[in-house]
Amino acid sequence: MWQGGRNRVAPPWRQPNPGERASRMTDLALVDAYWRAANYLSAGQIYLLDNPLLTEPLTPEHIKPRLLGHWGTTPGLNFLYAHLNRAIRERDVEVLFVTGPGHGGPALLANTWLEGSYSENYPDVPRDEEGMRRLFRQFSFPGGVPSHVAPEVPGSIHEGGELGYSLAHAFGAAFDNPDLLVACVIGDGEAETGPLAASWHGNKFLDPARDGVVLPILHLNGYKIANPAVLARIPHEELDALLRGYGYAPHYVEGADPAAMHARMAEVLDGVLDEVRRIKESGDGERPRWPMIVLRSPKGWTGPSEVDGVPIEGTWRAHQVPLAGVRDNPEHLRQLETWLRSYRPQELFDDHGRPKPELLALAPSGTRRMGSTPHANGGLLLRELRLPSVAAHSVEVTKHGTTTSEPTRVLGRLLRDVMTLNADEKNFRLFGPDETASNRLDAVYEATAKQWQAERLPTDEHLEPNGRVVEVLSEHLCQGFLEGYLLTGRHGLFNCYEAFIHIVDSMFNQHAKWLGTSRKLPWRRSVASLNYLLSSHVWRQDHNGFSHQDPGFIDHVMNKKAEVVRVYLPPDTNTLLSVADHCLRSRDYVNVVVSGKNLTPDWLGPQEAALHCARGAGTWEWAGTADGEPDVVLACAGDAPTLEVMAAAALLREHLPELRVRVVNVVDLMRLQPETEHPHGMPDREFDALFTPDRPVIFAYHGYPWLIHRLTYRRANHVNLHVRGYKEEGTTTTPFDMLVLNDMDRYRLVIDVIDRVPGLGVRAAGLRQLMQDQRTRHHTWIREHGEDLPEVRDWAWPY
Incomplete structure (x- = not known):
């Protein structure tokens, strides 16, 4: 028997015995009841402020003033959740439910409330009438919860607000998780995105022996917001060939009749899980053809079929709110009440609004509930990473900048x-x-x-x-x-x-x-x-x-x-x-x-580097010439800017030895912000002590220069800050020419110092001209030799 996982002592995924299989069809009535309960709770979240159990006729006052949410994908998600619950109970398998369809929030909120996971994390939303009222009221409501599957939803690892990433997340979750089944529902709109199209290839990276299982479930309900979905409109043969070409064995559940769909889904899901078990136990080393499920059901399934003479169920009009004018249109209000009562809530909840015990019998217990799996709250499973000694890997630095x-x-x-x-x-x-x-x-x-x-x-x-x-x-x-x-x-x-x-x-x-x-x-x-x-x-x-x-x-x-x-x-x-x-x-x-x-x-030895990184930004006293207050600050952030600043500092030391230069290096970019804006930010006193309150600062930065201005615009000395960085000047050329093209080379930095230190311009006119000549010489040299000047290419810190 296949075994694996963390401290597993018994084979996972218990095989249902014949008696359990024989009673499966009677269990489908319970699956249907659970599905109806989830659908009722989902629709209630979109519409109701009060009267959650419909103990009195609906009135406009029971309806939310702003109807927000997405009904179209929700019944399909509820359908899958209910059927996976049955499989989890029968097989004792760990399942992580990844929700690809964008706005499936009502479904996951409904199901986690039904199974109890939601109330355990939010005790103020208990599983009773008052809790149901709060569940409904908070949905897409000011101060409440979003309409998509967000971090607030137990059991989620996937933000549903943007499409395309569900299947990649599912494979990432399955890596090194041998006992985990990741059921990933992929919406047919999401399936049109580039990231999702590439994600099908995740099966080429999944090791059956060491990793878990990803079960893709492609949900074809036909439409996106306002347009048909591509994969829902291509011929069956073409869709099947596409999925098989990706390396999957697709199984189809298609239709609209609930009874027939329940029976078919139970049959397919059992067959798929049996096949997965065979793959996990085979250990033959070959890449398997993993099974997947294609669920084709109407958009807005079980909702209003027609409103104001216009088809709703099975069309794009079911995507969001099928009945929009409920507060103002008595006929819409009547239709909403008929729709909600069609789920027969009196059969599903007792007089106190609690799910009936026979309904809860379908839900798994403890951490087997998909809303309570620790895999969706990864910090529960996180173990400290064992890290090697940094010192053992450090490079030796006997003299700054010479190796x-x-x-x-x-x-x-x-x-x-x-x-x-x-x-x-x-x-x-x-x-x-x-x-x-x-x-x-x-x-x-x-x-x-x-x-x-x-x-x-x-x-x-x-x-x-x-x-x-x-x-x-x-x-x-x-x-x-x-x-x-x-x-x-x-x-x-x-x-x-x-x-x-x-x-x-x-x-x-x-x-x-x-x-x-x-x-x-x-x-x-x-x-x-x-x-x-x-x-x-x-x-x-x-x-x-x-x-x-x-x-x-x-x-x-x-x-x-x-x-x-x-x-x-x-x-x-x-x-x-x-x-x-x-x-x-x-x-x-x-x-x-x-x-x-x-x-x-190699600028810093191991201990120096550790201290410098702990500071995040600091003076390299050995690189400057200012014992106290400087005439100019040369600052840098990034490896290439640091090299150019150091070379500029050496040139200034050689040609203007009387100039007091401070060299500041920034490792942690957030240090430039005020402490009120970022936890790593510097107080003004510390910033002024480092960069001075009134002296010129020439800052060579790795990226676009305006970011440094944005981070420091509140500082007292911002007026004296001059930033050099990447100015969108690039081509195929030498490394140093890239710096010259963007005016961040050592010669340009020396010129900046001469131009900005008061009184230096006239006194250092000859040096300024020399620096300009060096830039011209560089330009001529690289076009003749195809490489940088030897004094640039082979430069090392000379002091």
């Missing part, structure tokens, strides 16, 4: 040891779009391979069915897999080329909002942070050119809540190791780390 190393290559060795230390726990993965080796993290392959279930050839390297690195050339899948992995209680890191992380801008939005909301829910436990490592960045994409040069993801991230986001720009290898160690230990954040992969000067 070089490749920061991400050294980080790769640390991540290799993370993989090794957590091999037994299987709770850490590395995700990336075919760039792990390109970003020089390939030391991880000494500890694990890349997970791969498709065909392998003799020429392939590092491909195994049970690898811990997931590479797929879709940033959407990398992000979705990682989100599902984190939200179910594990740890991970997503490495990507900086320019193309923008592909997941919207996915980042959703995850950041999820974390922000989850922080306010005391029953949701902390999860590991989502960690981005952005390499192959703007300043070293000189070979790929303009299309690969974009540092703007940082700007996007900075728009989110200060309690959630962090951005780090380590200037060298040892600071990168310190930042990575911090990020991997953190909880409930989105950490963005930007670091180059090319040879970079």
Whole structure:
């Protein structure tokens, strides 16, 4: 018998005995009752302020003044939830329910209230008449809960407000969860999105022996908001060929008659789970053809069939609120009451509004309830990540800036040891779009391979069915897999080329909002942070050119809540190791780390780096010439800007030794904000002490320069702040030419100092001219030799 999972002592997924199978059809009456109860509760949430049990005729005063919500997808979700409940009780299987259809909030709220999970997390919404009234009133109501499946809903890991990510989340949740079945409902509108189309390929990365099971359930109800859904309108043969081409064995449940649909769904679900069990127990090492279900049912199923002579059920008009004028139109009010009473609530709830005991018999108990599974509240399962010593991986620095190393290559060795230390726990993965080796993290392959279930050839390297690195050339899948992995209680890191992380801008939005909301829910436990490592960045994409040069993801991230986001720009290898160690230990954040992969000067020793990262921003006294108050501050954030600032400081020391220069490096970008805006922000006194209240500040920054102005505009010395950064000037050229094109090179920084320090312009006119000549000489040199000037290419800190 197949066994697996965390401390499992008995085979999972108990096989129903013949007696249970024989009584299944009688159980379907109970499944139907449960479905009707969930439908009643769902419709009640959309419409009712009061009179939840319809103990008196409906009046306009019982109806919400603003009718918000989405009915169209809800009956199908309720149908699936009820049938999965029966399977869970029969087979004792752990199921995580991932809701793809966008606004399925009424369904999941209804079902978790029915099973008791909701009231356990929200005792003020008990399972009785008053609790039902509160459940109804709070839905899409000021101060209440959203209309989609949000963090407030027990059992959810998936924000339903944006479509396309459910199946990727499902696969991420299944990785390293061998006993878990992830039932992922995919709406036919969602199925038209690019991320979902790519997500079907998740089955090429799922190891039957080590991972859980993803059961895709494609719900075809025919329409989106106002248009037909593509997959619902293509011929059956074409749909079947598409799904089989993705590698699935589709099973169809189609129709509108409830009795026939219940019987068919029970038959199909039992057959699918039997097939899954056979796959899990076979252990033959071959990639299986996983089963999936296609449910075709009317949009707005069991709702009003016609309103004002216009068809509703089975059309796009059922998408949101089927009866819109209920408060003002007596006929609509009558239709609503008829609709609600069609579910026969008096058979489902007792006089006190409690679900009847025979109805509750269908719901699983304890953590087998889908609203109470710990996999949907990942902090309950989260275990500390075992991390290697940073000191053991640090590079030795005997003299500042005279040796070089490749920061991400050294980080790769640390991540290799993370993989090794957590091999037994299987709770850490590395995700990336075919760039792990390109970003020089390939030391991880000494500890694990890349997970791969498709065909392998003799020429392939590092491909195994049970690898811990997931590479797929879709940033959407990398992000979705990682989100599902984190939200179910594990740890991970997503490495990507900086320019193309923008592909997941919207996915980042959703995850950041999820974390922000989850922080306010005391029953949701902390999860590991989502960690981005952005390499192959703007300043070293000189070979790929303009299309690969974009540092703007940082700007996007900075728009989110200060309690959630962090951005780090380590200037060298040892600071990168310190930042990575911090990020991997953190909880409930989105950490963005930007670091180059090319040879970079080693500025700080291990202890210096640790202290500097703890400060987040600080003076490098050894690099400046000001014992006390400076004449000018040279500030930098990012590895390439740091190199140019250091080279500019050396030039100033050589040519203007009397000039008092302070060098400030910023690792934690949030330190620039006031402490009132971000937990890492500096008080004004500290900021003024570091950057001075009135002296020129020349700031070389990794990204778009206006972000630094945005972060510091309230500071007293903002008027004297001059920022250099990326100005959308790029091409295929040399590394130093990229800096010259964007006016962030060392010569331009020296010119900025001369132009902004009072009285220096006339005195240093010769030096200014020399710096301009150097820029001209550089331009001529690279067009003749195709590489940077030797004094630039081979420069090292001379002091």
